[in-house]
Amino acid sequence: MRLGEQMKVLGTVQEVTSDGKLVIKAAFAPNPRARIVDNRKRGVGTVRRVFGPISNPYVSIEPAGDLNLLAALGKQVYVEEVDDFGKGKRRDR
Numbered sequence: 265m266r267l268g269e270q271m272k273v274l275g276t277v278q279e280v281t282s283d284g285k286l287v288i289k290a291a292f293a294p295n296p297r298a299r300i301v302d303n304r305k306r307g308v309g310t311v312r313r314v315f316g317p318i319s320n321p322y323v324s325i326e327p328a329g330d331l332n333l334l335a336a337l338g339k340q341v342y343v344e345e346v347d348d349f350g351k352g353k354r355r356d357r
Contacts, residue, residue, distance in 0.1 A: 271305070274292075274343045275288045276338060276339065277336045281324075290322065293314045296311055297310050301343075302340075311326075
């Protein structure tokens with residue numbers, strides 16, 4: 265784990281769509297393009313879309329290349345939250 269990195273429970277995988285994305289019933293709305301991991305910190309995929317009610321949103325995940333989609337059903341997944349300690353862009357110095 266890198267400095268400033270934490271895992272937060274996102275929810276469980278509910279279904280696999282016809283185009284190969286995972287749908288998760290989430291406890292909160294994650295940041296776009298956030299990295300999603302399992303309990304062993306193996307990459308599951310990245311957030312593509314957040315939809316549904318604000319209180320209980322659903323999240324569409326673009327899965328990682330080597331992920332078995334049917335084995336992911338019912339699994340609990342996490343969001344890797346990274347505190348950005350970078351300088352960022354500097355304009356108008």
